[in-house]
Amino acid sequence: MNPFTYERASDEKTALTLGARTGAKYLGGGTNLVDLMRETIEHPVLLVDVTGLSCTIEDTDDGGLRIGAGVKNTAVAADPRVREHYPMLSEAVLAGASAQIRNMATVGGNLLQRTRCGYFYDDAARCNKRAAGKGCDAIDGFNRMHAILGASDACVATHPSDMAVALVALDAVVSVGGRNGTRDIPLVDFHVLPGDTPQTETVLETGELITAVTLPPSIAGRSRYQKVRDRASYAFALISAAAALNVQDGVVKEVRLALGGVAHKPWRATAAEAALKGGPATEAAFLAAARAELASARGLRDNAFKIELAQRVIVDTLVKLTALQEIR
Incomplete structure (x- = not known):
């Protein structure tokens, strides 16, 4: 005990x-x-x-949404404003865990869940996240679920959250309070890659408390969250994609894209976004952008298939969003 x-x-x-x-x-x-x-x-x-703290969802003056850190995941997914303006977020929440867990889990807690794999729980295994400097048995072990981007020799675990992937794609900002006052942190910078210190997972300082997550106004167009996993429910993503796309006259005017299941943190696909913006909304262009994003990906013995899978998920998600806009 x-x-x-x-x-x-x-x-x-x-x-x-x-x-x-x-x-x-x-x-x-x-x-x-x-x-x-x-x-x-x-x-x-x-x-x-x-x-009992920060349990409300409020409109912001600029047309965005401020979600308290204590709001339950179920409440986020069910909120009419989220469903109408940020559907990828609602879809991501519903794709994660079970209904019972979503009823208990909070927004702040979801962001702070540990990045982990099976070896993290096994006290007979070497895990740098559990005991710094001991090594990482996942690198040469069973690593089918593990990272293909941003990994290091110290850790190849992937961040488990679905919600966080959507929030990163939506340019969410995390508000935190601490002994030195309050600060706002773009969610894309909130989690960190493992480097030599995989036990450090966020930029939070000791004693800081997440108080809210703020979403800017949604971009015009459509958004979607798509998750590929080994079973239909209650499973972490092999690959997931959160995308918002605005196409006008066959040209990509705005795009936001983030990936899950690929890295130690939710992965903002900036290379793909840069390749897509201002270009044609075609399957060929989507594939070229996906390849650009995955150019630095490195597979392990059991997970190299995730590189092509990630490309396929990106393309499929963007193709479906384009088709939805064409039939409006």
Whole structure:
């Protein structure tokens, strides 16, 4: 048994005061943290319950949306504004986990779930995320689900969130509070690649608390989230794509694209976006852009197939979005 204490924060100031204590962890829905405590991977001394904070979804003055960190995933997917203006986000949430987990999990907690693979849970295996400097057994082990972009010799795990992939494609901004005040962080910069320190997964400082995620106004056109996985439900993505596309007179005017299942963090496909913008909305152009994005991809023994799969998912997603705009 690992003893710990529990405090329920009544407001953000109290949460930050408690969260600054040594060994404190913020508790949202607990769908990841509690599991890690059961597996004796996480050993918090104090759990600070923040489930009563930041639980609303509000319109912003510029036509965007501000989603509180304590909002449940189910509520995000069901919100009429999300479904109308950001359908890829609703689709991504519904593609993740089970209904029971979505009913418990919060937006802030979803962003902070650990990037992990099976070796992370196995205390007989070498895992740099669990014990820095011990090595990574996944590199030469069973690595079918693992990273093809941005990996390192220290870690090849992939970020598990579906929601975060859509939020990255939507140019979401994360608001956090801390002892030194508040700051806003573009979500594309919030998670970090493993490098030599895979145990560090975000740019959050000790004691900082996510308070909200803000979405800018949606671009004209259509958006979609597409996920390829080994079974129809409750499985992490082999490859996923979140895309927003605006085509006018056969030309790509605006495009946003992010990938899941490929890296240690949600992957913004900037090379593909650059190749697509201002060009023809054709299958050939989509394939060329996908190849440009995956040019630096490197496969392991069991996951090299993901490189071509990612290209196919990108093309298929963009083709379907183009067809939806043509039949409006």
